[in-house]
Amino acid sequence: MTTTETLVDGLCDERFEGVRRAFEENLEQYGDIGAAVAVTIDGKPVIDLWGGYMDRERTRPWQQDSLVTVYSTTKGMTAICAHRLIEQGLLDVDAPVSQYWPEFAQAGKADVPVRMLITHSVGLPSVSEPLPEGGIYDWDVVTEALAKQEPLWEPGTTHGYHGLTFGWLVGEVVKRISGKSLGTYFRDEVAVPLGLDSHIGLPPEHDARVATMYAHEPTPEEAEQMKARRDEMQKQMLPSVLAAQANVPIPPEPNGHNSEGWKRSEIPAANGHSDARSLARMYGALSRGGELDGVRVLESETIDRALVQQVAGRDESLGMETRFGLGFWLDRDGGMGPNPRTFGHPGAGGSVGFADPDAKVGFGYVMNQMKVGLLVEGTGRRLIDAFYDAL
Numbered sequence: 001m002t003t004t005e006t007l008v009d010g011l012c013d014e015r016f017e018g019v020r021r022a023f024e025e026n027l028e029q030y031g032d033i034g035a036a037v038a039v040t041i042d043g044k045p046v047i048d049l050w051g052g053y054m055d056r057e058r059t060r061p062w063q064q065d066s067l068v069t070v071y072s073t074t075k076g077m078t079a080i081c082a083h084r085l086i087e088q089g090l091l092d093v094d095a096p097v098s099q100y101w102p103e104f105a106q107a108g109k110a111d112v113p114v115r116m117l118i119t120h121s122v123g124l125p126s127v128s129e130p131l132p133e134g135g136i137y138d139w140d141v142v143t144e145a146l147a148k149q150e151p152l153w154e155p156g157t158t159h160g161y162h163g164l165t166f167g168w169l170v171g172e173v174v175k176r177i178s179g180k181s182l183g184t185y186f187r188d189e190v191a192v193p194l195g196l197d198s199h200i201g202l203p204p205e206h207d208a209r210v211a212t213m214y215a216h217e218p219t220p221e222e223a224e225q226m227k228a229r230r231d232e233m234q235k236q237m238l239p240s241v242l243a244a245q246a247n248v249p250i251p252p253e254p255n256g257h258n259s260e261g262w263k264r265s266e267i268p269a270a271n272g273h274s275d276a277r278s279l280a281r282m283y284g285a286l287s288r289g290g291e292l293d294g295v296r297v298l299e300s301e302t303i304d305r306a307l308v309q310q311v312a313g314r315d316e317s318l319g320m321e322t323r324f325g326l327g328f329w330l331d332r333d334g335g336m337g338p339n340p341r342t343f344g345h346p347g348a349g350g351s352v353g354f355a356d357p358d359a360k361v362g363f364g365y366v367m368n369q370m371k372v373g374l375l376v377e378g379t380g381r382r383l384i385d386a387f388y389d390a391l
Contacts, residue, residue, distance in 0.1 A: 007061055008051035010036075015390055016047055022386040026379040027052045034062035034211055035367035036276035037383050040284035042360040043292045047387070048277055054211035054368065067197065067273045068211040068366050069257060071347030074200060074272030076283070078167055079306070079327025079345075080297065081174050081185050082118055087302045090177050093118065093326065100176045107150035117169045118327040119310040121159040123151030124169060125317045126244035136164065136248060137265040139181070143172045152241050153316060159324065160241055160316030164248050167269030170327070183266040193295045196282055198274035201266040210273060211368040213257040216349065222372065238316045270348075276364035279353030283344055284362025287355040303357070307343040335376030337361070337388050346376045352384075359391060 008027070012020045019037065026032040034052035038045065054060040085091035091100070093115040098105035104112070109122075116122035127145045135141045146168060153160070162169065171182035178185050183201035191198050199206065250270060251257055262271055285292035289300040298306075309330055312323040323330040328343040336342045336354045344354025344363075349370025354363050363384065371378040 007053070008049060010049040010051075010064070011045060011047065012049055013046040016387060018386040018390050019047055019383055020049060022382045023049050023051065026382060030379050030382070031369055031371065032367050032379050033058075033214065033369040034066070034068075035365070035379070036062065036066070037365045038276040038280035038363075039387060040280050040287075040362040043284050043288055043362075045277075045280070048280075050276070056212070056214055060211075062211065063209070065197065065209055065275065066211050067199070067202075067206060067209050067275055068351075068368050069213050069262070070272050070274050070279070070351040070353075070366055071270050071349060072163065073274070073279065073345050073347035073351045073353050073366075074267075075166055075269050076328060076345040076353055077186050077190070077198060077200060077272055078170050078174075078182060078268040079118065080190055080282070080286075081182060082170050082327055083298055083302050083306055084189055085174060085177055087299050091173065097173065100173050101147070103144070103147040104172075106148050109151065109155070112151075112155045114173060115310070115326070116155050117166075117173065119159060119324050120162045120166065120315075120317075120322075121157075121311050122155045122162070122169070123153040123160075124149055124165050125152065125160050125162045125241055126165065126248050128152075128244050128247065130247040131249075134261060136250065136267060137261040139168070139171075139266060142168045142248075146172075152244060153238060158316050159311035159313075159322070160238070161318045161322060162269070163317065164250055164267065164269050167267055171266070171268045181266055182268040186268075190282070190297060191278075194281060194285065194292065194297060196274070196278035198272060198278040198282070200268050200272050202263040202273045204264070206273070207263070210258075210263070213349075214369050215257065216370045216372055218372065232319070235319070241317050274353075274364075274366060276366045279364025279366070280362040281364075282362070283353050283355035283364065284360075287357050287360045287362050303355075307341055307357075331376075335381055335384070336363075337384055346380075350378055350380050352376050352380050361387075361391075363387070 036050040039047040285297045290298040306326045315322040329345045339358040342356045346352040365380045
């Protein structure tokens with residue numbers, strides 16, 4: 001049988017051999033089927049590793065150009081799009097959402113500012129009426145439902161993770177201002193200029209490069225622990241949020257992670273497809289003031305404003321402590337390294353991308369075997385810890 005070691009390839013500066021070892025161990029001992037990790041320092045690649053397999057049967061080795069769903073790591077891409085419009089003076093975060101999206105004024109939301117959309121504090125983490133079957137793949141169905149929805153808490157009084165709805169809410173504002181869908185805007189304004197292989201709404205010509213995503217299959221002991229944790233979290237959640245959570249299902253059908261509908265639609269909070277290299281490059285640009293190789297993604301002042309904490313504390317949707325800047329996840333337990341200004345976004349199951357402005361680091365990690373939880377932990381955390389131990 002071919003050993004995992006022969007299926008790890010790529011670049012790793014000798015200074016970071018500990019990261020390579022941790023990456024190999026993730027594949028050999030810690031449950032990764034296939035994965036990639038990439039890191040830049042001051043815009044220069046120092047780690048770009050890939051290995052393992054794109055399928056559980058181990059028939060398709062992970063390639064240099066393999067792509068995979070990154071779930072909520074997508075939210076960082078979406079946030080960048082909003083910030084480009086903000087710095088161009090086209091979007092005012094303190095203006096009413098209804099100024100850009102008139103239909104949003106329904107159900108008492110006429111004066112709700114854009115800032116609340118991008119800080120998970122608007123009170124629309126789900127909708128009270130279930131979406132029709134396959135509804136998450138239809139942009140207009142979802143945005144019309146959100147426009148009609150009464151907030152599940154008084155906007156601005158608390159915050160709760162808008163796991164899927166963040167992307168449609170922010171994306172509809174971007175669409176109304178730019179005339180482009182969020183995925184198209186990201187492609188034209190960020191991905192193509194910066195040379196990223198990241199997509200929100202995947203064209204079919206890339207399908208052969210997409211790794212199969214596998215949901216976490218807990219052991220009986222893990223299942224019991226997960227149930228106890230979920231029960232405790234639900235005790236902390238608002239009843240209205242708990243009741244509405246199932247109305248925007250993800251994924252909406254068996255094996256939905258890998259379905260045609262999932263790949264083709266634009267769900268800008270969750271269905272981005274990327275490699276680790278592109279995440280590291282994107283956040284690498286942000287870590288050094290917003291410019292890389294002559295391409296300016298954002299102004300440094302915009303980045304400074306984006307990583308200022310906006311909300312923190314108990315999260316009404318997750319039943320745990322979270323912190324957010326303007327659209328970005330702010331670390332609270334060292335999961336994205338030790339430096340206090342680190343920002344980015346993790347994804348369900350383990351992927352993550354982040355910028356560390358203090359060390360000028362851009363980091364990306366992707367994999368196709370989901371783990372438990374949303375926080376940066378497990379195999380990704382092992383790589384981050386190994387990197388900073390060497391740094």
